[in-house]
Amino acid sequence: MGDQLSADEDSIQPLKRCSILSYGVGHMLNDITSACWFTYLLLFLTDIGLSPRNASIVMLSGQIADGFMTVFSGELIDRFGHFKLWHVGGSVLVAISFSSVFGGCLLCQLLGINTDLLETIGYSIFAAIFNVGWAATQVSHMAMVNCMTLNDTSRVALASCRNAFTMVANLSLYAIALVVFSIFDAKSSSGIQNQYRWIAYVSIFIGSCFVGIFLLGTKEPQLKQQQCKHYQRVSWTYWFSKLLYYQVALVYMFTRLVTNISQSLLAFYVINDLEMTQSSKASIPAxxxxxxxxxxxxxxxxxxxxxxLKFFYTIGAILWIFSGAGIFFLPSKIHNFMYLLSITTGIANALMTVTGISMESVLVGNNLQGCAFVYGSLSFLDKISCGLALFFLESFQSSPSTEGCHDIRGCQSVTRYGSGLVPAFFALLGAIVAYTMKIHDIKPVPLVEPLLV
Structure with a gap:
């Protein structure tokens, strides 16, 4: 009994800076490849000749594989644990498969046939494999938060640090892309494939280095094993009976829809609608x-x-609504205003993402025996909804127009809706759901060592 009390006391102590930082870098490989996936996949596939609809099918296949894998891996992690083993296995699969997603059609090369259907199938296969590994890494990494500490403020710090390194990963991706786009010529399909192949190679190398730091600096969480000795495993029905589960699920889903849809169509928007330079498809996201x-x-x-949590989420949603409206109505003749909108969008994304993920930790609380299922099932909603939303939008997308939007009355393209109004609408829905939530008060315990010195 004394050992149990001592373990419980240790588990509620705030985490130190090194523990938070080493955990935060653990999702870098996933984040840098995800940034490339959502920012450039549709652009890459349409540039090499696939129709917008077939390109969206490739993305949808990956999102579906990702969604089902999150539930499957969440169930197995809840049963058997071994967070780091799942993490390293998923990372290896991501590293091996990602370059093929942005490479040539391997299936077409093997069969010696090159048709639109075969290209779509070939890219879809590797997209699915990549997302299976991505999901295993994501669920194991997110579920670790609740099993590393019972201190609520430290859990928010872990989520925030993870989100901060997500931004580092995205910035790294756009820096790589800017260099590659400047160095390599891309006047042909093979040139475009060469560009993105190099982006994939460098991204995998950088992400893998940070995965190594995570594996060396983060210990396998022990709270789950300790709790297994005293509590039975939490069943799915327990979560399905909680109103807060559905509220957090909707908030998380709407948040991901906001960030992922806007990110996926942003490159199309700045090039085709605003008629900005090619470098803007890296500089604006940066x-x-x-x-x-x-x-x-x-x-x-x-x-x-x-x-x-609710207040800052709502502030982020309101900022996104204003940004989305500005993006939708912005004419190409004053496209430099997009730089200001990029600032408000970035602030809104951070506020919504950090607080949205932290709400998941609040939902799980101390029920560590079902934490992976919660993260997996919520990610399932995220992946499937994003895939379907992008498929729906791209189904109405036509070939890029040579005429920009010089007048507000002409701003009716699919990319304008997808980059502005659609995310703004989901931000509004997220704020409404967050307002209805009843979240128990978190005891505000400061970090042992502030991350800002």
Whole structure:
């Protein structure tokens, strides 16, 4: 009994800076490849000749594989644990398969046939394999938060640090892309494939280095094993009976829809609608993630409670609504205004993402025997909804127009809706659901060592 009390006391102590930082870098490989996936996949596939609809099928196949794998891996992690084993296995699969997603059609090369249907199938296979590994890494990494500490403020710090390094990963991706786009010529399909192949190679190398730091610096969480000795495993029906589960699921889903849909169509928007330079498809996203990174760092220093989570989420949603409206109505002749909108978008993304993920930790609380299922099932909703939403939008997408939007009355393209109004609408829905949530108060315990010195 004395050992159990001592373990419980240790588990509620705030985490130190090194533990938070080593955990935060663990999702870098997933994040840098995800940034490339959502920002450039549709653009890459349409540039090499696939129709927007077939390109969206490739993305949808990956999202479906990702969604089902999150539930499957969540169930197995809840049963058997071994977070780091799942993490390293998923990372290896991501590293091996990702270059093929942005490479040539391997299936076409093997069969010696090159048709639109075969290309779509070939890219879809590797997209699915990549997302299976991605899901295993994501669920294991997110579920670790609740099993590393019972301190609620440290859990928010872990989520915020993870989000900060997500921004670092995205910035790294756009820096790589900017260099590659400047160096390599891309006047042909083979040139485009060569560009993205190099982006994939460098991204995998950088992400794998940070995975190594995570594996060396983060210990396998022990709270789950300790709790297994005293509590039975939490069943699915327990979560399905909680109203907060559905509310958090909707908030998380709407948040991901906001960030992923806008990110996926942003490159099309700045090039085709605003008629900006080719470098803008790297510089505009970079500004967004610089702002998100700064805000994520600041959020790590705050003392958190349930009211503040809801308040800052709502602030982020309101900012996104204004940004989305600006993006939708912005004519190409004043496209430089997009730089200002990028700043507000980045701030809104950070506020919504950090607080949205932290709400998942609040939902799980101390029920560590079902934490992976919660993260897996919520990610399932995220993946499937994003895949279907992008498929729906791309089904109405036509070939890029040579005429930009010079007048507000002409701003009716699919990319404008997808980059502006659609995410703004989901942000509004997320704010409404967050307002209805009843979150128990988190005891505001400061970090042992502030991350900002």
């Amino acid at each position: 500004i967004i993630y610089i702002c998100s990174f700064v805000v994520s760092i600041v959020l790590q220093e705050m003392k958190w409670n349930g009211w503040r």
